[in-house]
Amino acid sequence: MEWYIVGVTAALLTTFGFVPQIIKMYRSKSAKDVSIVTFFQFSAGVLLWALYGIHLRDIIIIAANTVSFMILLVAIALYYRYY
Amino acid sequence: MEWYIVGVTAALLTTFGFVPQIIKMYRSKSAKDVSIVTFFQFSAGVLLWALYGIHLRDIIIIAANTVSFMILLVAIALYYRYY
Numbered sequence: 001m002e003w004y005i006v007g008v009t010a011a012l013l014t015t016f017g018f019v020p021q022i023i024k025m026y027r028s029k030s031a032k033d034v035s036i037v038t039f040f041q042f043s044a045g046v047l048l049w050a051l052y053g054i055h056l057r058d059i060i061i062i063a064a065n066t067v068s069f070m071i072l073l074v075a076i077a078l079y080y081r082y083y
Numbered sequence: 084m085e086w087y088i089v090g091v092t093a094a095l096l097t098t099f100g101f102v103p104q105i106i107k108m109y110r111s112k113s114a115k116d117v118s119i120v121t122f123f124q125f126s127a128g129v130l131l132w133a134l135y136g137i138h139l140r141d142i143i144i145i146a147a148n149t150v151s152f153m154i155l156l157v158a159i160a161l162y163y164r165y166y
Contacts, residue, residue, distance in 0.1 A: 013124050033107065041103060
């Protein structure tokens with residue numbers, strides 16, 4: 001079995017995990033039920049993962065978590081715009 | 084610097100990332116603005132990460148993603164209860 005495909009697919013699914021939530025907030029122009037703490041907690045987490053990736057010199061961990069962080073910044077911005 | 088502390092902290096923050104969202108849905112009894120697709124996408128992602136962890140025989144990747152998956156199941160259940 002091509003295990004690296006499993007790893008890459010897992011990384012893509014979780015890295016872009018908040019995109020559907022961003023699209024929903026953008027379409028509904030509402031974020032009342034959304035938890036900003038979840039966004040902040042994930043942001044802190046992926047930032048530390050990226051830092052850890054730099055320590056491990058692992059470009060995939062760095063890249064995936066940097067992209068996640070940018071997506072989370074968009075989610076946080078939309079939250080404050082529509083909340 | 085104790086890099087394993089950075090890694091463990093990152094893992095805890097992201098593993099329990101959806102707990103604030105679960106608490107918010109439970110308190111407000113509402114999930115209208117929450118994206119179920121984000122929950123499903125993360126669920127698929129962490130499941131694949133756990134599978135990948137089994138391949139790597141890495142207990143931390145297996146454990147963190149299994150816990151995440153269980154938390155996501157709770158989030159999905161609450162979503163359908165309050166949506």
